[in-house]
Amino acid sequence: MRKYKDLITGLAVFFLSLFYLINIRSVRVFTGAGATAINARTIPLIEGSLLMLLSVIMLIRYGINARRGGYVSESGKEDSLDGQPLRIRMAVPLTLCLLLIYVLAIGRLGFVLTSIIYLFFQIIILSPNGKIRVPFAAVIAVIAPVIIYLVFVYLLNVPLPRGIMPF
Amino acid sequence: MFIEGFSAVFGNPMTVVLIFFGVAVGIVFGAIPGLTATMAVVMFLPLTYTMSPIMGIALLIALYIGGTSGGLISAILLNIPGTPSSVATCFDGRPLALKGEAPKALGIGIFYSFIGTIFGVIVMMLLAPIVANIAIMFGPFEYCALAIFSLSLVIMLTGKDMIRGLMAALIGMMLATAGLAPIDSARRFTFGNAQMNSGFQLLAVLIGLYAISEILGAAEDVGKPQAQIYKGKVKIKGLGFSMNEFRSQISNFLYSAAIGTGIGILPGIGGGTAGMLSYTFVKNKSKYPEKFGTGVIDGVVASETSNNACIGGALIPLLTLGIPGDGTTAVLLGALMVHNVAAGPLIFQKNGAVVYAIYAAMIIGSIAMLVIEYAGIRGFIKVLAIPKQFLLPVVMVLCFVGAFGNSNRLFDIYCTVGFGILAFLMRKGGLPFPPVILGFILGPLFESNFRRASQFIAIDPMAWTAHPIAIAFIVITVVLLALNIRKIIKNSKKEEKAV
Numbered sequence: 295m296r297k298y299k300d301l302i303t304g305l306a307v308f309f310l311s312l313f314y315l316i317n318i319r320s321v322r323v324f325t326g327a328g329a330t331a332i333n334a335r336t337i338p339l340i341e342g343s344l345l346m347l348l349s350v351i352m353l354i355r356y357g358i359n360a361r362r363g364g365y366v367s368e369s370g371k372e373d374s375l376d377g378q379p380l381r382i383r384m385a386v387p388l389t390l391c392l393l394l395i396y397v398l399a400i401g402r403l404g405f406v407l408t409s410i411i412y413l414f415f416q417i418i419i420l421s422p423n424g425k426i427r428v429p430f431a432a433v434i435a436v437i438a439p440v441i442i443y444l445v446f447v448y449l450l451n452v453p454l455p456r457g458i459m460p461f
Numbered sequence: 462m463f464i465e466g467f468s469a470v471f472g473n474p475m476t477v478v479l480i481f482f483g484v485a486v487g488i489v490f491g492a493i494p495g496l497t498a499t500m501a502v503v504m505f506l507p508l509t510y511t512m513s514p515i516m517g518i519a520l521l522i523a524l525y526i527g528g529t530s531g532g533l534i535s536a537i538l539l540n541i542p543g544t545p546s547s548v549a550t551c552f553d554g555r556p557l558a559l560k561g562e563a564p565k566a567l568g569i570g571i572f573y574s575f576i577g578t579i580f581g582v583i584v585m586m587l588l589a590p591i592v593a594n595i596a597i598m599f600g601p602f603e604y605c606a607l608a609i610f611s612l613s614l615v616i617m618l619t620g621k622d623m624i625r626g627l628m629a630a631l632i633g634m635m636l637a638t639a640g641l642a643p644i645d646s647a648r649r650f651t652f653g654n655a656q657m658n659s660g661f662q663l664l665a666v667l668i669g670l671y672a673i674s675e676i677l678g679a680a681e682d683v684g685k686p687q688a689q690i691y692k693g694k695v696k697i698k699g700l701g702f703s704m705n706e707f708r709s710q711i712s713n714f715l716y717s718a719a720i721g722t723g724i725g726i727l728p729g730i731g732g733g734t735a736g737m738l739s740y741t742f743v744k745n746k747s748k749y750p751e752k753f754g755t756g757v758i759d760g761v762v763a764s765e766t767s768n769n770a771c772i773g774g775a776l777i778p779l780l781t782l783g784i785p786g787d788g789t790t791a792v793l794l795g796a797l798m799v800h801n802v803a804a805g806p807l808i809f810q811k812n813g814a815v816v817y818a819i820y821a822a823m824i825i826g827s828i829a830m831l832v833i834e835y836a837g838i839r840g841f842i843k844v845l846a847i848p849k850q851f852l853l854p855v856v857m858v859l860c861f862v863g864a865f866g867n868s869n870r871l872f873d874i875y876c877t878v879g880f881g882i883l884a885f886l887m888r889k890g891g892l893p894f895p896p897v898i899l900g901f902i903l904g905p906l907f908e909s910n911f912r913r914a915s916q917f918i919a920i921d922p923m924a925w926t927a928h929p930i931a932i933a934f935i936v937i938t939v940v941l942l943a944l945n946i947r948k949i950i951k952n953s954k955k956e957e958k959a960v
Contacts, residue, residue, distance in 0.1 A: 303890035307628055314635055317650055324645035332915035334647035337908045338638045345631040352624050378684045385680035386885075393673065393878045396861070401871050409858045416676075416857070420683055420850035438855050442862060450504055452866045 300359070304352035311346035318342065381419060388419050404457020409439035466817025469515045470825060476516050480523040480822055484829040487527020488837075491534070494541045494672050494856060495664065495863015498528025499788040506796055514800035514815055519822035521796050525789055526578060526826040529732060529772055530834065533570040533765055534841050537563060539856065541671045545663055546732030546768035548898050549740040551671075553753065553760030560756050563842050568701015569758050570765045571834040573714065577766035578827040580718040581725065581773020586820050590809075593781035596726045601913035602925055606934035607727070608907035611734055612899065613938045614741045622891070623949060629892045633900025634907075636661055643909035656872040661880075665864050665873045666901055669880020670887075670894045672860045676853045677885045683850075697838055702758065710762045713743045721767030725774020728786035732768035734902055737895060739767035745945075773823065780804055780816060 323333045381388070392415055400408045414435035418426060446452040470476050483505070490501040501524040509517030532547030537554035550570060557566035584592065599607075612630060639650040640660025651657035717739035724735035743763040744753045753760055776793075778784040783804040785791035797804050802812045809816060844852065864873045884894065917924040925931065 299891055303625075303892070306886070306890065310632075314650075321642070321649045322647050324647060328916065329645075330912075330915045330919045332912050334642035334645055334649060337904075337911065338635070338649065341631050341634050341638070341904075345628060345635065348624050348628050348631070352628075355624070382684040385683045386677055389677055389680040390882065390885075393881065397871075397875050397878045400861075400874060405862075405865075409861075413854050413858060416854040417850050420676075420679055420853065422683060422850070425848075425850075434851055434855070439858060442858060446862060446866070452504070452862070453869060454862065454865060455871065 300352055300356040304349045304356060308346060308349035308353070311342050311349060314338070315342040315346065379423065382423065385419050389416065392416055392419070400455050400457070402457055404459045405454040406439045406443050406459055407457060409442070410435050413438060466515075466814040466819075467821045469814065469818050470519060470821035473516070476519050476822075477825060479516060479520045480825045481829045481833070483520045483523025484527035484826050485833050487524040487529075488531035488534075488830070488833060489527075490524070491528040491531020491543045491547075492841075493859050493863065494535050494539075494543050495668055495860040496866070497544050497664065497789075497863070498525050499792060500863075500866060501525075501528050502789055502792045502796075506792060506799075509796060510799065514802055515818040515822075517800055518793075518796060518802070518815065518819060519825075521793055522819060522822045523826040523829065525793070526769075526772060526823065526830055527833075528789075529769055530571070530574040530578075530765075530830050532768075533574065533761075534567065534834075535856075537566045537570060537761075538841060538844050539675065539852075541675055541856065541860075542667065544732070545667055545898065545902070546736055546771070547764065548667070548671075548733050548895060549736035549764035549768075550761060552740060552764070552895070553755075553757055554764075556754065556756030557758070557761070558845070562756070563845060564697040564838060565701045565758070566756075566761055567838050567841060568697065568835070569706075569761045571831060571838075572700050572702070573710075573717075573762050573765040574769045574834075575827050575831040576714065577718055577721060577769035578772055578823065578830070580766070581722050581770040581776075582820060582823045582827070583773075584722050584770075585773040585777055585823075589777050589781050592726055592777050596728075596778050596784075597782060598930065599727060600928070601910040601917065602928040602931035603934070604727075604729075604910035605907060605914050606928075606931035606938075607730075608903045608910065610934045610938045611730075611738060611903050612907065613942050614738060614899070623946075625890075625892050626896050629887065629894070630896035630900035632887075632892070633666075633897035633902075634904030635900075636666065636897075637901045637904040638908070643905065644912045656870065661876055661901075662864075662867055662873055663898075663901060664867050665876040666880050667898065668860045668864055669877045669882075670884040670897060672857060673878065673881020674884035674888055674894075676857055677881065678888070679849050679853050700835070701838070706758060710759065713759050713762050714766050716742060716746070717763045717766035718770040721770030722774040724767070725771035725786065726777050728778060728784050729906055731787050731902065732771040733898060735767045735771045736764040737899055739763040776819070776823075780808055780819070781806060 318335050318338050321335050321338070323329075323335055392412055396408055396412045399411070403411075414431055417431040417434060418428070421427070421431070443454060447454055470480075486505070487498060487501050490496040491498060502521050505520060505524055509520055512520070529544065529546055532543030533550045533554065535541050535543040536547040536550040537558050540551050540555040542548045542551055554566045554570060557563065637660065639657060641647070641658055642649050648658065720739045720742060721732070721735045724730050724738065725732070740753075740760055740763045743759055744750050747753065747759060749757070775786040775790050778786060779790045779794055781804075783794065785794045794804055800815075802808070802815050861874050861877065864877045865871065867873060887894070887897075914925070
């Protein structure tokens with residue numbers, strides 16, 4: 295993976311800077327009295343161009359090192375997840391999905407319900423093999439959001455999304 | 462007035478109790494990622510309306526001190542900075558905790574937070590009017606040069622892979638350009654979304670980069686054997702460090718305290734930058750810079766001294782000029798107004814007793830912070846004994862509360878998750894996080910002052926020559942950059958030869 299790290303990072307940053315630079319065109323420039331050559335586009339243009347330049351340098355560095363054979367594959371050193379249950383192999387994408395579900399649902403379901411669902415599944419996902427305690431996860435998943443909600447809403451007067459909850 | 466102010470605080474047990482309460486609440490706010498000192502001060506401001514000015518302001522100052530210091534707890538124990546001020550504490554605090562030296566890291570962090578705050582108070586007491594006059598000399602040219610100087614530290618912060626460090630800093634600066642532009646309020650990168658007009662919140666970036674990436678990291682490691690850092694009783698000797706260690710840190714403390722107070726005095730920069738600046742300075746000055754980031758106490762000393770010394774510094778322009786340096790001091794300015802205390806050059810004549818009461822409240826607040834945090838060390842460390850699968854999801858939910866509570870927008874929660882995904886990808890690509898935070902804070906400071914300076918230059922092209930402080934900053938930046946680049950090239954040549 296290390297072998298392609300510079301290549302992938304360089305390419306990703308290159309396209310990110312390209313996207314940024316293209317969008318600078320949509321920024322309206324103030325041309326009225328007091329306007330100078332340095333406008334709302336100038337600094338983003340400098341920053342985007344510098345980022346693109348750095349990504350090109352990284353890609354060139356990759357090319358030179360690859361030709362010299364300077365990259366050593368470290369794939370053998372990585373801990374293999376083969377043979378682990380699907381839940382563990384897919385822990386990162388599942389966590390990402392849970393986070394996305396959380397942000398999409400919190401407005402409709404409210405803080406308490408969304409947090410209960412999130413906490414329960416997140417605890418299960420992060421539990422090591424053989425250490426999944428479903429009842430305990432369920433208790434924490436229910437108690438923690440309820441306490442947080444009560445403390446913030448009623449004690450500290452910080453409003454949290456109520457959603458479909460009646461209180 | 463001195464006696465009146467000090468006796469109003471020291472002589473009133475209720476005020477002392479309120480300060481201890483304020484510090485304790487502040488520590489909780491600081492320690493929970495997502496909740497900040499500013500939020501604590503805002504929440505408790507209405508409570509002070511019915512109090513006397515001295516009691517009310519003492520409570521808010523106590524919240525400020527506790528909130529700034531509390532961030533070190535989660536930075537060291539969870540690698541998630543509780544506040545932006547404690548970002549640099551993670552660099553060496555977390556590795557120390559992973560080595561099994563969490564009590565030492567916490568002890569050092571707490572003690573240097575205490576003496577850092579006291580240093581800031583002493584500077585404030587002795588030099589407030591003089592220092593405020595120097596701060597007022599800082600205009601667009603000086604701020605612009607200072608931002609360039611601070612940004613140049615990215616190169617020193619990143620060490621070997623300068624390209625990745627610079628990339629990360631530029632990504633931070635680019636994220637900060639979203640929203641309304643300075644000076645002409647042109648909409649930039651808002652993609653037609655009205656919520657984007659106010660740009661991204663620092664808190665959302667911080668939570669995304671540190672908290673979400675931490676939980677994704679835990680998800681990645683779930684199949685690997687977990688190292689249990691703490692089992693059984695926590696042993697702490699004295700303050701957590703030896704006399705020799707204290708002696709070895711005297712110069713680091715003095716440099717960091719001076720940097721922290723100096724940065725605090727200048728509006729709009731804040732404790733996060735102060736911590737990183739001090740860390741970089743101490744690292745560069747050190748005889749063993751290569752050990753930084755692996756768990757040396759120097760890093761914790763630099764960060765915690767500096768961010769707490771910032772408090773005294775930030776109160777100098779607030780009290781003597783009526784200029785708030787950040788969100789917390791802006792709320793404090795409002796509190797002073799509510800209590801009929803007019804901040805500004807005449808504050809010593811009109812409300813001298815309140816000013817001295819603030820000094821006294823800061824001293825008691827620092828002592829309260831020291832006592833409460835030391836008393837709590839054993840409890841804090843027990844957090845490490847909680848299995849990750851329970852601890853991190855609950856912390857994550859608290860982070861979402863903080864992101865939402867900051868300005869009551871669901872949009873900030875969406876951004877938090879977005880930045881978390883970005884952080885995950887950045888970590889895969891080997892891009893460091895601290896330069897992103899530095900770029901995000903300093904980018905807007907640089908741009909707004911650069912554009913203001915350009916307006917002066919449009920009128921008089923030689924206007925910059927009348928700003929010796931700015932010229933000095935630029936010269937120092939160029940010299941330091943040249944020295945560092947030379948050092949990096951030398952080291953890489955050495956490494957190549959060794960291979």
